[in-house]
Amino acid sequence: MLKQRTALQSEIRLRPGFGDALVANNESDLTLSQRAAVLGIEIHGFHRVYRTHARGIRRRLEPHESFGVAELIRNRLRLRGIHVQVLPVGPSDFVVVHQQRDTSGQHTEGRLPGVVRKVLREALVxxxxxxxxxxxxxxxxxxxxxxxxxxxxxxxxxxxxxxxxRLVGDDDGDGTISQAGSYSILTATPTHEGQLFVRQYLESLLDYDRKNGGEYVKTLVTYFEEFGNIQQTSDRLFLHLSTVRYRLKRIEKITGLSFAPRRRPALAAARSQACTPVRR
Structure with a gap:
């Protein structure tokens, strides 16, 4: 009994440690691999990671509470034939690591987020x-x-x-990095200025694209990446020059941005915030 209790206390301590180390990304490959091995995560296979965020939480979960929620999610998924490791991160977030035999995972990708969301919501309530x-x-x-x-x-x-x-306002939804497309560039910078830029100028554009199936965000990001060169923007998007100019006019109207020459210093600052390279 004492041995089992000691093992349980050890796992309660190790799981958040591994999750936080994965988030911080500041440990060596060897150290992270050793942590993974202790938790039964086979690092040589393929893994798909899911990251959750709950909105409307009024306090940090205690370590034993986080462990209990993680175990509940893992056991519910196991009943459906989906084997994962669930790691607490921060006040109330979780990382779900799903080991896959191949790179498709289509048989579980559709089910897993729904199960995680349902179980996590029930547990937090x-x-x-x-x-x-x-x-x-x-x-x-x-x-x-x-x-x-x-x-x-x-x-x-x-x-x-x-x-x-979260940026597009879907606080109860899920999405893959491939679905994020050009939107992911707008979240590449963690700076306060970058977030202000997104909120001040781009929320309306994001909303417009989401409602109308448009590609104004993609056009704007490409325009920034090409340093305001309309011809190069046109070439990259395989669009006629007149189409790019029309889109830029519409973007000005929707966002309040100005692409006039006198506004180039401000656009340079905006570009630095919206086009920070994505780290791999």
Whole structure:
């Protein structure tokens, strides 16, 4: 009994440690691999990482509460034939690591986010940590990659996808990094200025694209990446010059941005915030 209790206490301590180390991305491959091995994560296979964020939580979960929620999610998924490791991260977020035999994972990708969201919502309500009657849970999904560096990369992709899901206002939705497309560039910078830029100028454009199936965000990002060169923007997007000019006029109207020459210093600053390279 004492041995079992010691093992349980050790796992309660190790799981958040591994999750936080994955998030911080500041440990060596060897150290992270050793942590993974202790938790039963086979690092040589393919892994797809899911990152959750719950909105409406009024306090940090205690370590034993986080462990209990993680175990509940893992056991519910196991009943459906999906074997994962669930790691607490921060106050109330979780990282779900799903080992896959191949890179498709189509048989589980559709089911897993829904199960995780349902179980996590039920657990948070039962723990009485919610500040609102309805807990909204967003989930970002990375692509499957092999090895310890692949695990890091999938987590980075899941984090970026989660940021995009939240940025477009879908606090109870989920999305993959491949679905994020050009939107992911707008979340590449963690700076306060970058977030202000997105909120001030681009929320209306994001909303317009989402409602109308447009590609104004993609056009704007490409225009920034080409340093305001309309011809190069046209070439990259395979669009006629007049189409690019029309889109830029519409973007000015929707966002309030100005592409006039006198505004180039401001656009240069905007470009630096919107086009920070995505780290792999």
């Amino acid at each position: 039962a723990l009485n940590v919610c500040s609102t009657p309805e807990v909204r849970i967003a989930i970002g999904i990375g692509e499957p990659h092999a090895g310890i560096n692949g695990l890091r990369r999938s987590h980075q992709e899941a984090t970026r996808a989660l940021e995009v899901v």
